[in-house]
Amino acid sequence: MDFNELCLGCRTYRRFQPKEIDAGILDELMENVRIANSAMNAQVLRYVLVREPSLTAAMQPLIHWAGALPPELGTPKAGETPVAFVLICKEGRGNPWDDIDVGIAARTITLNAYAHGIGSAMLGAVEFPKVKEILSLPADWDPRLLIALGYPGCESHIVDVPENGSTKYFLDEKKDYCVPKRQLSDICIKK
Numbered sequence: 001m002d003f004n005e006l007c008l009g010c011r012t013y014r015r016f017q018p019k020e021i022d023a024g025i026l027d028e029l030m031e032n033v034r035i036a037n038s039a040m041n042a043q044v045l046r047y048v049l050v051r052e053p054s055l056t057a058a059m060q061p062l063i064h065w066a067g068a069l070p071p072e073l074g075t076p077k078a079g080e081t082p083v084a085f086v087l088i089c090k091e092g093r094g095n096p097w098d099d100i101d102v103g104i105a106a107r108t109i110t111l112n113a114y115a116h117g118i119g120s121a122m123l124g125a126v127e128f129p130k131v132k133e134i135l136s137l138p139a140d141w142d143p144r145l146l147i148a149l150g151y152p153g154c155e156s157h158i159v160d161v162p163e164n165g166s167t168k169y170f171l172d173e174k175k176d177y178c179v180p181k182r183q184l185s186d187i188c189i190k191k
């Protein structure tokens with residue numbers, strides 16, 4: 001897979017196959033995020049890799065999926081839920097750039113996963129205090145973003161932004177995701 005194919009396919013997936021992810025692949029994701037770029041090389045991020053089924057099941061109801069869709073379409077049903085999560089946390093006071101580190105970490109994980117055919121979703125609308133309790137995290141670990149992982153149970157395609165300018169994603173007749181992206185000429189000035 002070349003890098004453009006990787007970027008095209010590395011979309012947000014909200015339905016997954018009930019198929020385990022090899023522990024070696026998950027270890028590879030964590031090793032590559034360990035060496036990611038970090039502001040001032042301060043490395044304030046901490047990670048929780050969750051694959052224990054009782055914990056992943058307890059976390060599902062705490063996630064708010066697909067704000068643009070009605071829940072019956074956007075929330076994964078039993079048998080479609082992610083099989084693993086990586087919770088990205090900030091430890092301690094952090095620094096002004098720590099959420100940029102979170103973005104770098106998230107993209108490192110999701111691209112690395114898709115290189116193995118594994119889909120993902122970055123999730124910010126999560127009841128983090130309850131997740132923190134379920135996972136018994138240290139008090140000074142502040143959860144910032146949850147990454148859901150699993151083999152895709154649907155497709156997701158990039159489409160043009162329609163005439164009315166809406167960037168809301170939607171489902172097509174096969175219930176696959178269609179994600180409008182702006183044209184490069186609309187978002188980039190070349191000098």
Ligand SMILES: Cc1cc2nc3c(=O)[nH]c(=O)nc-3n(C[C@H](O)[C@H](O)[C@H](O)COP(=O)(O)O)c2cc1C
Pocket residue numbers: 010011012013014064065066067121122123124125126145156169179
């Ligand atoms: C920081 C961040 C937080 C997000 N939080 C959620 C979320 O809570 N629930 C959800 O279903 N999708 C969430 N998403 C996924 C976005 O909705 C998705 O990236 C967007 O619709 C574009 O789709 P694409 O990722 O396939 O390009 C989040 C994405 C990012 C980058």
